Amino acid sequence: MKNDGVKIIKTTTWSPGPGCHGGCGILVHVKDDKVIKVEGDPDHPWNQGRLCSRCLSMTQYMYHKDRLTKPLKRVGERGQGKFEPISWDEAFDLIEKKMKQIRQDHGPESMIFHQGTGRDIGGWISMLAYAYGSPNWMFGLSGISCYTPRLMMMSITQGDFAVVDAAQWHEKRYDDPEYEIPETVTIWGQNLPATCPDGFFGHWYVDLMKRGTRLMVIDPRCTWIASRAKLWLQLRPGTDAALALGFIHVMIKENLVNMTFIEKWTNAPFLVRTDTPEPILLRETDLAPSGKSTNFVAHDPVSNEFVIWDSDNQTYSRKDTTPSMDGEFTISLTDGTRIPVKTVWRMYKENVEEYTPQKVSRITWVPEDKIVQGARMYAKSSPSALHWGLPIDTIPSTIPTSQAVNHLWCLSGNLDNPGGNAIARYAYDVVTYPYHSGGSILSLPPEVAEKRIGINDYGPIKDFRAWAQPDKVLEQIFTKKPYEIKGMWIQTANPLACTGMEPQKWHKAIKQLDFTVCVDLFMTPTAMLCDVILPAATFLEKDSLKAWWVPLQAIKKVVEVDECKSDIEINLELSKRFMKDFPYDNTRDLFDSLLKSAGITYQQLCDNTWMIPPKGHSSRPYYRHEKGLLRADGKPGFRTPSGKIELFSSWLEKWQLAPMPYHEEPPYSPVSTPDLFKEYPLILTTGRRMGPFFHSEHRQIPWLRAQQKEPVLEIHPDTAQKYGITHGQKVCVENWLGKITVKALVTPVIHPDIVMAEHGWWFPEKEGAEPSLFGVWDVNVNQLIPMGHEGKGGLGSPIKSMLCKVYKAKG
Amino acid sequence: MSEYAMLIDYEYCSGCKTCEIACNQEYNREAGKLGGVEVQEFIHFLQSGRLYITNIPHFTKACVFCAGRVKKGLTPACVQHCMANVLVFDTLENLKDKIPENRKALLWTKG
Known part of the structure; x- marks a missing residue:
């Protein structure tokens, strides 16, 4: 307590208020049981004294005249906005x-x-x-x-989640001797300084840039951070899998993959049956009735015999084997049938064969030379970290897309290494x-x-x-x-x-x-x-x-x-x-x-x-797969069914989904619906982050709203000119599902064939009762995006890759 | 010379406008009226054709370099909260050694 009656309390943030995913340390100034100021805590390793606009506006948020302060019971018709206060007991x-x-x-x-x-x-x-x-x-x-699709895919591929290591596990952060500054960070579909992504602080990348990290940014928009990148790849929304597969194609062709890591830690040597309608992993039960279906089979090149991978013991039946990585063999099943098999690695290489830079460029709109340059930049850097964003989830083909991107750090060995993608567990x-x-x-x-x-x-x-x-x-x-x-x-x-x-x-x-x-x-x-x-x-x-x-x-x-x-x-x-x-x-x-x-x-x-967990704790990096800190049995390896990183996924196989990554067109696109594209000739992408707001929140906070008064549609100057639209004009964005009216933001940061609409808008200052509902129907872009287009595993939807037309609004 | 000044390493300014709100909170300013700092965005095409975005925090008439905070040994509110750590507040003399190498920066003085 200071002599002016102000008490300063040290605490941390999470959700209601700033709205975000939290993490920052703060100092709260309280006087007469009222918060009068919120500041960043310089001693907290996460934000080191910094604090974002939304948290700095807490006093306006907490004591806002429109804040709900008592339980309410509806007394009118639904949507009429008639409520009366009741007690908590009631x-x-x-x-x-x-x-x-x-x-x-x-x-x-x-x-x-x-x-x-x-x-x-x-x-x-x-x-x-x-x-x-x-x-x-x-x-x-x-x-x-x-995030769920990405989390799911990481969980089944490598048994754990992973995030970029920006030294968040070290109290001294970047100065900790155990830490290494990433040579390259690839930011795939996220505008970090404008967002507080899950379990991360966007500006850590600015810290890293100052310390020498180079950036590759993959984004349809030239964000500030994209403009600062060594390489910016402007891809077509929804084609991320093709780009990742193109990277993998180049990495394999140019021998830029980490073969030592792949041989030791992935299921690349396992054998796959090719006699079945779809390729499936060969299991011990295929060879012996007494075998286990959780055990897999590999080929020992020295003896030219087949060896069993025992998933429980995490060992091959021949202890000294270095199994064949690349090959095709014939093997006898229990009934004596001879069938052809291949290694996962052979199959994997065949799977990416078609994703040449030429083909990938056609799909993604990214020039061929930049695809090759990007693959080299990612794979040749050490350590190399990859940060991925929401666009990986917001496509129906999210499963193969997440898988392809996840494989980049598995194939380059940037997993749980300092400055790479560290395995992230709850502290x-x-x-x-x-x-x-x-x-x-x-x-x-x-x-x-x-x-x-x-x-x-x-x-x-x-x-x-x-x-x-x-x-x-x-x-x-x-x-x-x-x-x-x-x-x-x-x-x-x-x-x-x-x-x-x-x-x-x-x-x-x-x-x-x-x-x-x-x-x-x-x-x-x-x-x-x-x-x-x-x-x-x-x-x-x-x-x-x-x-x-x-x-x-x-x-x-x-x-x-x-x-x-x-x-x-x-x-x-x-x-x-x-x-x-x-x-x-x-x-x-x-x-x-x-x-x-x-x-x-x-x-x-x-x-x-x-x-922060101490060194050696299983919720703190590094190299936990080598130290036996990931699996319940304490053996080295990963928490997957086989204990290996599963490049050919046994979980996807079980769910009858393709076990290896591939590209699939978004359901509505110039390629998949060319006729519709004639009528709706622009790709509609949504959800770009706005610094002052978290999703649909904060529109009633005066300091924040003053930074942006109304929703905008980003449109390229050439496109705007083509449709006779000028900066600041009201435009209609329309497709077969609905229409909104917002203000045109004419800017070269967006691709000429793409428009970006903001999400989450409504107007707390407008009439709440129906039909207005705070003006939500005028501006909510989700009216142009369908339900029921979830991807094959029930995950993913075409939120960032729809079609629309744009024209000047009347009046 | 012990005159204070503000060094802006603006090449790293991400344009998040946190400084504007930090200033608003510190002085409980009315929304929509001029605060002590306003961030300006510039979108340029370089000669190579590459897009380049520059953000510059502009210190306005209303800025008093947080004299009250500085007296208490604190840094100005915008300096402490700048998410990109691009604001350096110090005496003109000390700032000479803090000018970043290999990139442009701005120096704001009180005059």
């Missing part, structure tokens, strides 16, 4: 009564628990859904196209955001878990992530098959303005449900439709914890604002009401239990504020 009683009625009459699965982009909500909303008994916990973005293995139902706070009995929507449609939905598949959920709300959906709990989500594609359909769906609750901090177009609205706390008004990825840190309750309550407390109170013997009395109990793997209590975490 709100909890009403919700308990209504939701228990639905559970009794229709079963718990008829209630959907709908979240927005992953931040701190995953743990707490899944806890509530499971306490209630519903398996239908959902993120509403079509094809779950935000101290503390799970605050579960991916699988197994990692969640509560679990469901199998007969309930099986009712999760989409589980029988898609392998990755069944086996990787515990979410219901959102396209299938929306469909089921209308078809009512195989069972009816009666209610929705919406928390940290605004599907009408942000996560919902074809938001007209979400609007109709939400309105026809029997009972809906929305938990938020401000009134939104979505909240306008709900029966009960609960006012949530910002991160400065709640206790929480974060371990994504590092450090493990405490979020401390600094003040209270009116009657706002934290998401965690709201969900805990209701969980107790829905579940007999709910195991936690209060949030402290819950946090202490989550912190068990770190061996500390929540109080101890608060005393430390943040903690």
